[in-house]
Amino acid sequence: MTRLSVRKTYKLWIGGAFVRSESGRYDHALGRDGAHVANLPRASRKDVRDAVAAARKAFGPWAARTAYNRGQILYRAAEALESRAAELAARSVSRDEVDAAIDVLLHYAGWTDKIHPVLGGVNPVAAPFLSFSVPEPTGIVGVVAPDEPELLGLIAEVAPALAAGNVVVAILSEKWPLGGLDLGEVLGVSDVPGGVVNLLSGRRGELAQALGAHRDLNAILDAAGDAELSAELDRLGAETIKRVRHGRPAATYDEAVADSLSRLEAVTELKTAWHPVGA
Amino acid sequence: MSVRTSIVWDYAPAPEATDHVRLRDSYGLFVGGEFRDPVDGRREPTINPATEEPLAEVAWAGPKDLEAAIEAARAAQPAWAALPGRERAKYLFRVARLIQERARELAVVESLDGGKPLRESRDVDIPLAAAHFFHYAGWADKLRYGVAGREVEPMGVVGQIVPWNFPLLMAAWKLAPALACGNAAILKPAETTPLTALLLAEICQEAELPAGVVAIVPGDGATGATLVRAPGIDKIAFTGSTGVGRDIQTALAGRDVGLTLELGGKSANIVFEDAALDQAVEGIVNGIFFNQGHVCCAGSRLLIQESVADQVVAKLWRRMGNLRVGDPLDKNTDVGAINSAEQLARIEALVAAGEEEGAVRRTVACDVPERGYWFAPTLFTDVSPAHRIAVEEIFGPVVSVLTFRTQAEAIEKANNSRYGLAAGIWTDKGAKAFEVAAALQAGVVWQNTYNHFDPTAAFGGYKESGFGREGGPAGLRPYLREKGA
Numbered sequence: 001m002t003r004l005s006v007r008k009t010y011k012l013w014i015g016g017a018f019v020r021s022e023s024g025r026y027d028h029a030l031g032r033d034g035a036h037v038a039n040l041p042r043a044s045r046k047d048v049r050d051a052v053a054a055a056r057k058a059f060g061p062w063a064a065r066t067a068y069n070r071g072q073i074l075y076r077a078a079e080a081l082e083s084r085a086a087e088l089a090a091r092s093v094s095r096d097e098v099d100a101a102i103d104v105l106l107h108y109a110g111w112t113d114k115i116h117p118v119l120g121g122v123n124p125v126a127a128p129f130l131s132f133s134v135p136e137p138t139g140i141v142g143v144v145a146p147d148e149p150e151l152l153g154l155i156a157e158v159a160p161a162l163a164a165g166n167v168v169v170a171i172l173s174e175k176w177p178l179g180g181l182d183l184g185e186v187l188g189v190s191d192v193p194g195g196v197v198n199l200l201s202g203r204r205g206e207l208a209q210a211l212g213a214h215r216d217l218n219a220i221l222d223a224a225g226d227a228e229l230s231a232e233l234d235r236l237g238a239e240t241i242k243r244v245r246h247g248r249p250a251a252t253y254d255e256a257v258a259d260s261l262s263r264l265e266a267v268t269e270l271k272t273a274w275h276p277v278g279a
Numbered sequence: 280m281s282v283r284t285s286i287v288w289d290y291a292p293a294p295e296a297t298d299h300v301r302l303r304d305s306y307g308l309f310v311g312g313e314f315r316d317p318v319d320g321r322r323e324p325t326i327n328p329a330t331e332e333p334l335a336e337v338a339w340a341g342p343k344d345l346e347a348a349i350e351a352a353r354a355a356q357p358a359w360a361a362l363p364g365r366e367r368a369k370y371l372f373r374v375a376r377l378i379q380e381r382a383r384e385l386a387v388v389e390s391l392d393g394g395k396p397l398r399e400s401r402d403v404d405i406p407l408a409a410a411h412f413f414h415y416a417g418w419a420d421k422l423r424y425g426v427a428g429r430e431v432e433p434m435g436v437v438g439q440i441v442p443w444n445f446p447l448l449m450a451a452w453k454l455a456p457a458l459a460c461g462n463a464a465i466l467k468p469a470e471t472t473p474l475t476a477l478l479l480a481e482i483c484q485e486a487e488l489p490a491g492v493v494a495i496v497p498g499d500g501a502t503g504a505t506l507v508r509a510p511g512i513d514k515i516a517f518t519g520s521t522g523v524g525r526d527i528q529t530a531l532a533g534r535d536v537g538l539t540l541e542l543g544g545k546s547a548n549i550v551f552e553d554a555a556l557d558q559a560v561e562g563i564v565n566g567i568f569f570n571q572g573h574v575c576c577a578g579s580r581l582l583i584q585e586s587v588a589d590q591v592v593a594k595l596w597r598r599m600g601n602l603r604v605g606d607p608l609d610k611n612t613d614v615g616a617i618n619s620a621e622q623l624a625r626i627e628a629l630v631a632a633g634e635e636e637g638a639v640r641r642t643v644a645c646d647v648p649e650r651g652y653w654f655a656p657t658l659f660t661d662v663s664p665a666h667r668i669a670v671e672e673i674f675g676p677v678v679s680v681l682t683f684r685t686q687a688e689a690i691e692k693a694n695n696s697r698y699g700l701a702a703g704i705w706t707d708k709g710a711k712a713f714e715v716a717a718a719l720q721a722g723v724v725w726q727n728t729y730n731h732f733d734p735t736a737a738f739g740g741y742k743e744s745g746f747g748r749e750g751g752p753a754g755l756r757p758y759l760r761e762k763g764a
Contacts, residue, residue, distance in 0.1 A: 067735075068410060068413070068414075068734075068735075071413065071417065072413070075372060075413075103365055106365065106368065106369065106372070107365060107420060109417065110368060110416060110417020110418070110419075110420070110421065111417065111421070112417075113414060113417070113734075113735050114417060114418070114421060114424065114425070114735075114752075116735070117425075117735070117751055117752050118424050118425075118752075130713050257420075260421075261424065275709055275710070275713060276709070276710040276713075277710055277713040277714050277717060278710055278711075278713075278714040279710065
């Protein structure tokens with residue numbers, strides 16, 4: 001007797017919980033051969049708002065962790081992804097892409113405690129003051145992931161944001177969302193606290209619009225490669241002076257790390273503190 | 280009316296279990312990725328300084344053994360340096376993880392072999408060692424961000440000599456940046472504390488580090504002196520006494536060999552009258568009695584502002600009476616065993632000199648075990664700046680108290696030393712703390728804290744406390760040479 005397999009129900013990942021869309025809507029996920037693979041939730045504008053609220057709650061504690069601890073957690077996430085690599089490669093993403101994604105996570109795990117010496121420093125001001133500038137995370141970062149590569153292109157945006165101490169609400173590849181949803185399950189069993197990463201599948205145009213317009217979002221990393229959407233995100237971002245960065249999808253490991261410092265800087269504030277020296 | 284009688288509250292013994300520790304009877308030299316019998320070296324026991332019982336037998340490297348280690352390192356180094364940084368990073372991340380996994384075992388062995396309280400090896404030495412590997416793993420593929428725009432390459436094969444006070448932690452401080460930068464390393468642990476370095480060799484094997492990239496060659500000063508002079512070494516990193524550091528610098532004169540030295544100290548811990556005094560007393564205790572005072576940056580010269588000197592000394596003396604001296608494996612122990620008979624003799628000689636020169640000695644009365652090497656926490660008052668106990672490094676649980684009246688006098692007295700490793704400042708006035716910090720000739724200045732270490736924070740000395748820094752991006756530089764220079 002052949003055993004009947006137990007199929008997986010794909011869900012959104014919001015606030016550390018795997019949930020269906022509050023809207024009850026769904027989409028078909030297709031395999032590379034065009035055949036139907038699974039149903040998956042089509043997130044709504046309300047799901048975007050829930051994700052932003054969850055992210056805001058998670059931001060304080062995540063940013064307050066030591067850089068060392070955040071590095072350990074990202075490293076643990078890389079370990080978890082490595083342990084699921086074969087499974088992801090069998091389903092949706094090529095093994096090379098998974099391997100590159102793991103290495104990108106590792107690269108940014110190593111950045112958490114190096115952002116300060118590279119971007120910050122002591123200012124030799126011409127007065128008796130100790131003046132120093134310290135990088136701090138921007139806050140909630142919205143990620144608009146490219147269609148391809150679905151996993152590497154997503155991690156190349158999410159990893160630097162997390163390394164710098166931000167939390168993320170990401171809109172996954174509309175065309176190939178399964179790799180991104182799988183990533184949620186990987187992060188869910190690593191030490192990444194709930195709400196630090198939130199993953200939404202659905203129609204990019206609808207969700208990116210809602211995300212870009214959200215007043216509690218601090219930055220947008222747009223890697224979708226859609227010029228019209230980019231302009232729209234710029235306009236929406238202007239309303240609350242969001243930091244907006246547009247980039248090409250990272251197709252290789254090198255593309256995801258060659259400009260790592262710029263990726264970190266895009267989601268970093270610099271705080272300058274002054275302290276008197278002497279009387 | 281009831282009469283209240285005093286009750287003696289004592290701690291029950293709380294010994295750490297040792298049954299999870301797997302020590303071999305005998306350790307070879309770790310050369311070319313495997314444990315080897317020494318060719319012209321010999322085997323020596325390493326003992327537990329708290330019991331004087333032997334723990335294991337350890338091979339000491341002779342000149343031919345060092346030659347073999349250098350040859351293996353030279354063979355392995357080009358391929359190691361040619362690996363992409365991210366692959367070197369993965370090896371170092373593995374080492375960091377393995378140290379974390381074996382943390383409890385390493386902590387117990389560190390306390391057994393070196394005499395330090397388990398609380399310190401468990402909470403400070405071992406976690407920091409793992410953190411150093413983790414930090415420098417992250418640098419391996421980011422070197423260009425750590426060298427201020429310079430074109431750099433690895434030094435090649437580096438010789439590293441570490442002391443007995445933080446055996447595994449010092450090994451981590453040395454190996455992690457060297458390997459991240461693409462060097463092969465030959466590490467000589469101290470003669471009295473080789474065991475955790477040898478466990479680290481096992482960890483290198485578990486991590487599948489390419490053979491030859493790391494060699495662990497125990498031995499005494501003679502082994503170190505041979506390593507320093509050996510051909511095929513591109514850089515020496517040494518942590519230890521200023522005397523030996525001077526010998527090494529002399530030996531390398533006229534040779535194109537890189538050198539960094541982290542040497543002795545006689546660090547001033549300055550307490551101003553506006554400090555939070557109870558907090559300061561805790562800091563003084565941590566500054567001088569941490570690790571039995573076997574700390575190069577120990578706050579061994581306590582400078583107290585005259586107006587609060589009697590008060591601080593009284594509080595300190597009361598606090599010293601609560602220190603628990605004894606079994607390093609007891610989780611309640613504050614002050615463990617002195618590392619060796621030789622070190623105990625050195626401490627006793629300097630303390631005797633302090634008394635002879637007229638300083639007033641107070642030593643805590645406490646029971647210590649019959650066997651082993653012990654020295655109870657000791658405080659000297661009426662110390663003049665010219666006394667030997669105010670000038671020379673004692674490297675034991677002995678604090679010398681001097682006083683000052685003004686800030687300028689505090690700075691002058693603090694800087695009146697051939698050393699310049701560290702200093703402490705206790706005051707509630709931030710502006711004063713930063714002004715004093717700027718005036719101190721010391722590589723590390725702690726404000727309202729003491730003896731804090733972190734892989735991201737540079738550590739090293741001014742003046743005769745040595746040169747070069749370990750920790751953070753500054754710690755990369757000694758292991759890299761500028762191309763074309």
